[in-house]
Amino acid sequence: MCLGIPGRIVKIDDHQKKLATVDVSGVRRQVNIACIVNDTHLVDACVGDWVLVHVGFAMSRIDEHEAAETLKILTELGEAQAEMESMRLSAVH
């Protein structure tokens, strides 16, 4: 109930009721998109959006830029560790 699942909006079913079809790993179902629509992101703009779906409602658009940033931090942590490791190995004392 609380975990949600990522899916992609493939088409708008009802503009007025803000209903759209979402594809979750090949399974399609209708979801309500009222929570991801606003003045700067209109109903039609939602097609193609990656969203997190909770109990039949698209609750958040997944921010690709932020996802990449978080992964970058994780990668950098790994690189820093590798670098430290090689420095330690090459250290004279």
Added chain:
Amino acid sequence: MKYTDEFRDREKAKILIKEINKLAATIEIARTRPINIMEVCGGHTHSIFRYGLEGMLPDAIELVHGPGCPVCVLPMGRVDDCVSIAERPEVIFTTFGDAMRVPGSKKSLQQAKADGADVRMVYSPMDALTLARKNPDREVVFFGLGFETTMPSTALTVLQAETDGIENFSVFCNHITIVPTIKAILDSPDLHLDGFLGPGHVSMVIGTAPYEFIACFYKRPMVVAGFEPLDVLQSIWMVLKQIKDGRAEIENQYARIVPEAGNNAALAAVGKVYELREFFEWRGLGSIDHSGVKVRDDYARFDAERKFAIPGVKIADPKSCQCGEVLKGVIKPWQCKVFGIACTPEMPLGALMVSSEGACAAYYQYGGVKKHTAARPDASVAAAS
């Protein structure tokens, strides 16, 4: 799955564990006692067990499993109310699957269904509304459950019912709010917490500002966390970093889903349909002020509590259960007297054993936790058998 697999990378997890070990070793308080970090949300408890994260962490870190599983904190009296509504001949009672097996004082919804009540599992409150549309001669009731994560979904469904003029639909509202709950935990004298993993999907709705009091007044760090293994590990690392630096801030690890300001459309729907209750009763925790919401007068006709006479009787938790102590993180599930003996997922006494997000069910299901065996060998033997 996009944005899921990336956060399950084994190699990156190993690196994070190393960094967590290094950091924990430099934290002063860890020399005398474990660093207590509470994950408030049941979804995190589920991830921690599913991926075996607790066993990977150094002994210096103790994860305290908090009360954030809405099914688990539902008091018996409310389940009795559900059963009473469900047993009315005109009613189709709809619910999320998680709530079917929660014990009431006499029976669960599942048992009521077996006895002939029309109880149906639905995936979404919108499915309940569709049922109402198709069955105009029946009363369809949806069991509204959950923190702010699911609150907008039932609010929007009520608004849709109003727009469509569907009068045979109502919500039995048991939604609860996170902030008073965290405050109650922080005020609890028998707990000492050093930091929090913040609930990712509640925060997606309410944003991060409502947690500021935790940093300002209680001087505890919180990191709003995602649910994949790397999310949880990175968030633990971020909490440790704050402790090490002597900072207490609200940070957001889950920015790909959680906007700092929350979701305006969702909050607007919630504000329109619901208002705070003076208090709400929690299983094991007792009454917490302003911790629940109810349907506003304007939408009274969609409120099952007003549409049907409910018993509303307060039922004490079973004496042998120690759900309250487990929910507050004072004891671990296996330290409860009935864990794995009188209380199992097949025959749950307490709700924590029912939901996959409940700490007891998670311990029972995934067991094998390194610290598991030492504390209460009799129970763990029973659980393993």
